[in-house]
Amino acid sequence: MQKIKLTIAYDGTDFHGFQAQTRRDATIRTVQSVLEESLERVTGHPVPVTGAGRTDAGVHAKAQVVTFESAGAVPVERWPRVLNHRLPRDVVVISARSVPPSFHPRYDAVAKVYRYTIDTAPVPDIFTRRFCTHFTEALDVERMQQAARYLIGKHDFTSFSAARAQVSNRIRTLRKVDVWTDGTYVHFLYEGNGFLQHMVRILTGTLVEVGITERQPDDIPHILKAKDRREAGRTMPPEGLTLWKVKYS
Amino acid sequence: MQKIKLTIAYDGTDFHGFQAQTRRDATIRTVQSVLEESLERVTGHPVPVTGAGRTDAGVHAKAQVVTFESAGAVPVERWPRVLNHRLPRDVVVISARSVPPSFHPRYDAVAKVYRYTIDTAPVPDIFTRRFCTHFTEALDVERMQQAARYLIGKHDFTSFSAARAQVSNRIRTLRKVDVWTDGTYVHFLYEGNGFLQHMVRILTGTLVEVGITERQPDDIPHILKAKDRREAGRTMPPEGLTLWKVKYS
Known part of the structure; x- marks a missing residue:
């Protein structure tokens, strides 16, 4: 497994914030859930995503950082293109790079x-x-x-x-x-x-x-x-x- | 009656173009229909709007011009504020002024x-x-x-x-x-x-x-x-x- 760090931007207007939420049976549209859905469609299995910060509903990001574990089927530099094809127009992956397994987007942020x-x-x-x-x-x-x-x-x-x-x-x-x-x-x-x-x-x-x-x-x-x-x-x-x-x- | 000329801006992304359309029973979201709805809510009666140009679905306007007939209950300079309170966030009235009854936003455009x-x-x-x-x-x-x-x-x-x-x-x-x-x-x-x-x-x-x-x-x-x-x-x-x-x- 390889840990991938993505820098992403989003227009928060139509999101209920960054973090995935479960409210009874309803699907709540969050940045995390939209990213995880795209990653699952690419890899064929659930891929949990960890973010550097939990932005509230309606809050935007110019450069939020998230990580996930990749089995390596997609070369690191291909991730932005692969995900941007699948993501809705209000989220965009700006860059991707490989990070050590110990890297944590929230705890390591200075x-x-x-x-x-x-x-x-x-x-x-x-x-x-x-x-x-x-x-x-x-x-x-x-x-x-x-x-x-x-x-x-x-x-x-x-x-x-x-x-x-x-x-x-x-x-x-x-x-x-x-x-x-x-x-x-x-x-x-x-x-x-x-x-x-x-x-x-x-x-x-x-x-x-x-x-x-x-x-x-x-x-x-x-x-x-x-x-x-x-x-x-x-x-x-x-x-x-x-x-x-x-x-x- | 008084003819009012509005300069409006809109984000066309979520509109099916400028011009009002009737497709079977469905309400099609157009800039004209959204404006006419707001005008009707203000005046209590239908108010047809004429535009300078029919922008296509997804096309934006920084300064489109529209006219309508007003009975005069709202002073001209108050129209932007009155309408902006009621309009959705993707349309905005920039300015309003009174024009002669013969003024036509499309035919008079040079x-x-x-x-x-x-x-x-x-x-x-x-x-x-x-x-x-x-x-x-x-x-x-x-x-x-x-x-x-x-x-x-x-x-x-x-x-x-x-x-x-x-x-x-x-x-x-x-x-x-x-x-x-x-x-x-x-x-x-x-x-x-x-x-x-x-x-x-x-x-x-x-x-x-x-x-x-x-x-x-x-x-x-x-x-x-x-x-x-x-x-x-x-x-x-x-x-x-x-x-x-x-x-x-």
């Missing part, structure tokens, strides 16, 4: 990068609409950049994670939080060693509340300290969020 | 601009895939630009229109045919006083055959002269085509 994009144009652009959140209130980018600086570093991000998330350690390190504009778009880029459930969407929602002057940039340290979800801002909708990159050492 | 885009990257880009045709054979852009020059001007475009098209006069004037690259994208832009059925897709397919050196640039005059659909190249798929602009004097 950093993940997420991007959140808001379109502030009066009317959303039809060509980018699936990948942006439309938000027309005036955003003060400099204020958001000031607030973003307080988020960089090692912190307990309890206030910025879904209250129901089942995880004991909520300490994460953010290496980078960038906010910039490009025409009518406002982009937020986060690089960290790990992210809690809804963390990027709550971080962005809190920065947005700073941007519309509902909050002050220096509210951020207090929100972090409170370790209480209710202290942070709104959870932004999923459509503006993209898993941008997964980094390995 | 020119239309279409853009066709090919993505030549080895793997299609998930963010632009809905609006591009993926084509990985090497394209010689300079050859296509040479061929394009022969298309400019007033010609009988019979060879470049769907053989079944029911139209007596196939003489059209192309003012501009531009071909250029932008990264892995190859764009084709056509401006003319009118276009026959499938014309842009056949023009592009013929230029592509020049680009892959299946044909010579100076084959174009012979194809025009033949007035025979079989002399021209392939009909490119609809997903790369966008109605870019409709011009009025």
Whole structure:
């Protein structure tokens, strides 16, 4: 057996997230299930897939990483072509390579990068609409950049994670939080060693509340300290969020 | 009554073209029918819509123009907001203005601009895939630009229109045919006083055959002269085509 690492991209709009789910008898369309179906059609047997991150329903990926075990019938470099022929148009395999059997896409990742994009144009652009959140209130980018600086570093991000998330350690390190504009778009880029459930969407929602002057940039340290979800801002909708990159050492 | 001119954009992927259709009892999802449904929900009565051009199934619009008669209950400037609240996410109203009762979006148009885009990257880009045709054979852009020059001007475009098209006069004037690259994208832009059925897709397919050196640039005059659909190249798929602009004097 050979372990194959795929880099894949997907338009999350029509997926119930990355991870395969069973809900009674219904088939839920997830990225993992669609990939596993294509792999089964190629190989003739079930092929479980492991992903680097479980993106939520509606969240996209520019470069998600997944692995699976291959019996070797398909040469490594042929996998993108073989799978892209079978996959629906909203998932694409960008590249494939062979990795050691011990490689794990989630545990071996040293950093993940997420991007959140808001379109502030009066009317959303039809060509980018699936990948942006439309938000027309005036955003003060400099204020958001000031607030973003307080988020960089090692912190307990309890206030910025879904209250129901089942995880004991909520300490994460953010290496980078960038906010910039490009025409009518406002982009937020986060690089960290790990992210809690809804963390990027709550971080962005809190920065947005700073941007519309509902909050002050220096509210951020207090929100972090409170370790209480209710202290942070709104959870932004999923459509503006993209898993941008997964980094390995 | 007041005549309202809307500029609209749509992602044609999930539409059976612009024009409303009745196929037995089935409801066919078209841009016109979706617009008319929204207008009826707003006004409480049927509101027929007239478009500047009948885009085919899968073809997009960045700025299509449509008109309808309004009793005036909604102020002109409110129409974009009122309709965008009700329209599905793949159609958007960009602007609205009042026009004289005699204005006709098709007959009064002095020119239309279409853009066709090919993505030549080895793997299609998930963010632009809905609006591009993926084509990985090497394209010689300079050859296509040479061929394009022969298309400019007033010609009988019979060879470049769907053989079944029911139209007596196939003489059209192309003012501009531009071909250029932008990264892995190859764009084709056509401006003319009118276009026959499938014309842009056949023009592009013929230029592509020049680009892959299946044909010579100076084959174009012979194809025009033949007035025979079989002399021209392939009909490119609809997903790369966008109605870019409709011009009025």
